[in-house]
Amino acid sequence: MTRAPRINALPAPHRERLMALSREVAFEPGHRLFDERQSADQFWIIRTGAVNLDSRLPGSPRPAVIEMLGHGELVGLSWMFPPYEWELGAEAMSLVRAHEFDAAAVRALCEAETAFGYALTQWVGQVLSHRLQATRVRLLDMYAPHGSGVVL
Numbered sequence: 001m002t003r004a005p006r007i008n009a010l011p012a013p014h015r016e017r018l019m020a021l022s023r024e025v026a027f028e029p030g031h032r033l034f035d036e037r038q039s040a041d042q043f044w045i046i047r048t049g050a051v052n053l054d055s056r057l058p059g060s061p062r063p064a065v066i067e068m069l070g071h072g073e074l075v076g077l078s079w080m081f082p083p084y085e086w087e088l089g090a091e092a093m094s095l096v097r098a099h100e101f102d103a104a105a106v107r108a109l110c111e112a113e114t115a116f117g118y119a120l121t122q123w124v125g126q127v128l129s130h131r132l133q134a135t136r137v138r139l140l141d142m143y144a145p146h147g148s149g150v151v152l
Contacts, residue, residue: 049096
């Protein structure tokens, strides 16, 4: 499967505008960035390290990994869409250095500067489309009857 569009897919002027709103943060391995149903108040773009996106499964002690994210990738999509609650969880798998963004500030900028808002929405939409496909593939790997020929 191809990778989701990274930050460099955002046109340079809009990327620079977005990055001006960031602050640098670091997470130790094992740190939970967020869990499902928590308030989505921020998001991150990874500089170095790896973050697993995961989903809790009934009866399983550990969340199922949906996708591993790395350099230049967006961590978190739910901050952009009401009700602003995480649909997945995320955990640092190594030392992660990232750019952190205040979601409300970015949404306000999207409203104030429509060209920026359109470009950012297009990029996030592309990432969202990729994540939905990755989730679908992962769930098929976990639950489809192997060798059954069943296509869901």
